[in-house]
Amino acid sequence: xxxxxxxxxxxxxxxxxxxxxxxxxxxxxxxxxxxxxxxxxxxxxxxxxxxxxxxxxxxxxxxxxxxxxxxxxxxxxxxxxxxxxxxxxxxxxxxxxxxxxxxxxxxxxxxxxxxxxxxxxxxxxxxxxxxxxxxxxxxxxxxxxxxxxxxxxxxxxxxxxxxxxxxxxxxxxxxxxxxxxxxxxxxxxxxxxxxxxxxxxxxxxxxxxxxxxxxxxxxxxxxxxxxxxxxxxxxxxxxxxxxxxxxxxxxxxxxxxxxxxxxxxxxxxxxxxxxxxxxxxxxxxxxxxxxxxxxxxxxxxxxxxxxxxxxxxxxxxxxxxxxxxxxxxxxxxxxxxxxxxxxx
Amino acid sequence: xxxxxxxxxxxxxxxxxxxxxxxxxxxxxxxxxxxxxxxxxxxxxxxxxxxxxxxxxxxxxxxxxxxxxxxxxxxxxxxxxxxxxxxxxxxxxxxxxxxxxxxxxxxxxxxxxxxxxxxxxxxxxxxxxxxxxxxxxxxxxxxxxxxxxxxxxxxxxxxxxxxxxxxxxxxxxxxxxxxxxxxxxxxxxxxxxxxxxxxxxxxxxxxxxxxxxxxxxxxxxxxxxxxxxxxxxxxxxxxxxxxxxxxxxxxxxxxxxxxxxxxxxxxxxxxxxxxxxxxxxxxxxxxxxxxxxxxxxxxxxxxxxxxxxxxxxxxxxxxxxxxxxxxxxxxxxxxxxxxxxxxx
Numbered sequence: 001x002x003x004x005x006x007x008x009x010x011x012x013x014x015x016x017x018x019x020x021x022x023x024x025x026x027x028x029x030x031x032x033x034x035x036x037x038x039x040x041x042x043x044x045x046x047x048x049x050x051x052x053x054x055x056x057x058x059x060x061x062x063x064x065x066x067x068x069x070x071x072x073x074x075x076x077x078x079x080x081x082x083x084x085x086x087x088x089x090x091x092x093x094x095x096x097x098x099x100x101x102x103x104x105x106x107x108x109x110x111x112x113x114x115x116x117x118x119x120x121x122x123x124x125x126x127x128x129x130x131x132x133x134x135x136x137x138x139x140x141x142x143x144x145x146x147x148x149x150x151x152x153x154x155x156x157x158x159x160x161x162x163x164x165x166x167x168x169x170x171x172x173x174x175x176x177x178x179x180x181x182x183x184x185x186x187x188x189x190x191x192x193x194x195x196x197x198x199x200x201x202x203x204x205x206x207x208x209x210x211x212x213x214x215x216x217x218x219x220x221x222x223x224x225x226x227x228x229x230x231x232x233x234x235x236x237x238x239x240x241x242x243x244x245x246x247x248x249x250x251x252x253x254x255x256x257x258x259x260x261x262x263x264x265x266x267x268x269x270x271x272x273x274x275x276x277x278x279x280x281x282x283x284x285x286x287x288x289x290x291x292x293x294x295x296x297x298x299x300x301x302x303x304x305x306x307x308x309x310x311x312x313x314x315x316x317x318x319x320x321x322x323x324x325x326x327x328x329x330x331x332x333x334x335x336x337x338x339x340x341x342x343x344x
Numbered sequence: 345x346x347x348x349x350x351x352x353x354x355x356x357x358x359x360x361x362x363x364x365x366x367x368x369x370x371x372x373x374x375x376x377x378x379x380x381x382x383x384x385x386x387x388x389x390x391x392x393x394x395x396x397x398x399x400x401x402x403x404x405x406x407x408x409x410x411x412x413x414x415x416x417x418x419x420x421x422x423x424x425x426x427x428x429x430x431x432x433x434x435x436x437x438x439x440x441x442x443x444x445x446x447x448x449x450x451x452x453x454x455x456x457x458x459x460x461x462x463x464x465x466x467x468x469x470x471x472x473x474x475x476x477x478x479x480x481x482x483x484x485x486x487x488x489x490x491x492x493x494x495x496x497x498x499x500x501x502x503x504x505x506x507x508x509x510x511x512x513x514x515x516x517x518x519x520x521x522x523x524x525x526x527x528x529x530x531x532x533x534x535x536x537x538x539x540x541x542x543x544x545x546x547x548x549x550x551x552x553x554x555x556x557x558x559x560x561x562x563x564x565x566x567x568x569x570x571x572x573x574x575x576x577x578x579x580x581x582x583x584x585x586x587x588x589x590x591x592x593x594x595x596x597x598x599x600x601x602x603x604x605x606x607x608x609x610x611x612x613x614x615x616x617x618x619x620x621x622x623x624x625x626x627x628x629x630x631x632x633x634x635x636x637x638x639x640x641x642x643x644x645x646x647x648x649x650x651x652x653x654x655x656x657x658x659x660x661x662x663x664x665x666x667x668x669x670x671x672x673x674x675x676x677x678x679x680x681x682x683x684x685x686x687x688x
Contacts, residue, residue, distance in 0.1 A: 022646065022647040023644060186653075188561075189535070189637070189645075189646070190561070191533070191535060191559035191560065191561060192559050194645055194646075197637075197638070197645050197646040198645060198646065198647075201646050201647050201650045202647045205647050205649070205650060210651075211650070211651065212650075212651040212652065212653050213637060213638070213646055213650050213651065213652050213653075214637070214652070214653050214654075215535035215536050215560070215592070215593075215637060215654075216535065216559070216560050216561040216593075217532075217534070217535060217560040217561070217592055217593025217596055218592055218593070218653065218654075218655065218658075219596065220593075220595045220596030220599055220658070221592060221595050221596070221655060221658035221659075222653075224595060224658070224659075248559070248561055248562055248565060249559075249560075249561025249562070249564075251564045251565050251568060252561055252563065252564030252565070252596060252600060255564055255599065255600055255603050256596060256599055256600075259599050259603070293533065293541075293557060293558070293559060294541070294557070296640045296641070296643060296645065297640070297643045297645060298643065299640060299641045299642070299643045300367060301533075301538050301541050301542060301640065301641060302366065302533070302538075302541040302542065302545050302557055303366040303542075303545050303546045303549050305549070306545045306549060306555070306556075306557050307554075307555065307556040307557065308556065308557050308558070309530075309556050309557075309558050309562065309566075310558075310559075310562075311562065311565060314562075314564070314565035314568070315565075315568075
């Protein structure tokens with residue numbers, strides 16, 4: 001890959017600011033757990049696995065800060081945990097990563113501060129490294145669904161920028177290209193935050209993968225014209241019954257894909273699966289600020305004072321999903337049994 | 345209505361510049377047929393009936409210009425006709441209005457220049473006046489579908505700004521409000537040109553009709569939550585079999601509405617119906633410049649050099665349409681017979 005968007009220097013986290021892409025490649029230095037939480041909240045970094053990784057390093061930064069300022073480790077850790085867990089409610093990878101680090105911390109928090117720091121830092125680095133490894137495994141598991149010559153529609157950014165690297169949905173596409181398959185990607189711009197236009201188009205362009213940008217409302221017309229062979233997206237949380245919470249607009253795409261008999265795949269690591277949640281109805285859906293809809297990169301596009309509804313995600317019932325592609329294997333309907341098996 | 349966006353002074357056309365709304369209410373003076381054609385092409389004015397009206401006055405301006413510069417009327421008229429007809433291919437109202445004026449012109453073009461001008465000007469004024477009258481009739485015919493308490497989803501702008509006044513889809517909504525029905529409107533922002541965010545939200549706000557702005561990709565999720573009671577849109581061309589060409593994204597909405605058993609209405613004057621076109625497949629779909637997708641009100645939102653597909657319209661097969669509401673009455677399936685009857 002030609003860029004590293006989450007970089008741990010040993011002292012701080014360096015993040016590629018995804019709010020400014022593709023206009024400028026600007027990096028931000030994150031030195032405290034509060035700065036890490038703000039980076040997640042304001043979407044300097046986004047994407048379910050990526051925010052999990054940043055949150056994990058946020059806890060490392062909390063311990064570093066406590067040591068430096070000679071504070072009580074346990075208190076500082078608990079405070080940072082609370083702040084980081086409160087940033088974004090939908091993507092379960094955030095809580096998965098935070099809990100992994102907390103489990104390590106709780107086991108060893110009475111040992112020397114140096115050892116605590118070392119072990120927690122190692123856990124965060126493991127989460128990052130595993131994520132990239134998992135994404136390559138997702139790519140390998142999903143590549144069978146991609147035929148050479150396919151036009152593939154994707155929504156939002158489930159690429160390197162949404163993960164530790166390589167990507168989930170884009171990981172499958174990258175692996176297809178690695179295997180010599182010729183593909184073309186239709187990129188939904190993905191309003192309101194424009195992750196498709198700004199991030200996915202940028203990533204694909206960097207790798208020389210042919211792509212065409214469309215507005216979200218063009219997808220149905222493309223499908224009606226027979227221009228889409230498959231749809232693949234990432235996920236922010238998958239319920240035990242296979243329902244998928246993902247970027248707003250995913251549900252519409254899934255309905256349209258079914259109407260046109262086009263396969264609809266979800267690519268995600270098992271850390272995105274939340275077996276404690278029975279169905280998509282129980283997944284909390286974040287609503288974000290109206291300004292994301294009424295303003296675009298600083299430009300006002302709607303009348304002042306207009307009401308706005310801005311859910312960041314929607315839920316796609318599993319009956320619209322052709323397969324869920326994970327690093328541990330591919331799950332198809334019935335999802336309840338299939339997902340359970342992944343964890344046994 | 346609190347604004348007049350197409351105003352004929354007797355010497356020139358004054359147009360509210362719809363590209364700059366809602367940031368500023370700025371008017372442009374159109375003094376020649378070429379300026380009228382440019383106003384249509386660059387979308388100073390848009391909306392199927394509205395561009396027909398402006399094109400009709402474009403022909404009036406051609407005659408005025410020929411008289412002033414002592415040119416051959418027939419030649420100047422033919423030249424202006426060609427330029428105006430070449431502006432935008434999909435909306436049939438453009439050709440309907442141009443032909444109406446040409447029919448008058450051809451019948452009387454050998455009479456005195458003053459009489460020619462008077463008769464052609466009268467025809468253009470008639471087209472404008474009839475359009476507003478037709479829209480109120482559409483409102484009256486469509487109001488039966490709106491129950492008090494309804495949440496109504498609309499796409500693009502089929503309002504006063506898209507017509508001579510009052511609007512087609514928004515005409516039905518206006519009439520419901522006039523009749524004392526309480527409604528709430530969900531406004532699709534309508535990328536790429538943002539007619540919903542910029543124009544429909546502005547119009548509804550001016551009239552105090554409660555509305556909520558959403559991005560286009562939120563519509564499906566709203567429907568899944570039971571938040572939409574009906575969908576109503578305008579049309580740019582309706583084929584003899586009832587297939588509807590309208591703003592890109594309309595087809596996706598229609599599929600989603602059917603999936604959720606939500607009625608999907610099309611409101612349009614009979615001048616939008618093109619009986620010479622058997623099905624939607626034969627309607628030419630305009631593709632517009634990539635810059636509309638990659639830039640937003642002057643701000644770049646996608647990487648340089650990215651491929652873009654930008655069809656301005658799509659076609660909704662009539663099986664997705666619950667009813668077509670015209671000034672002459674309401675047509676339901678089977679559309680072939682119903683539309684034919686309108687013209688008999």
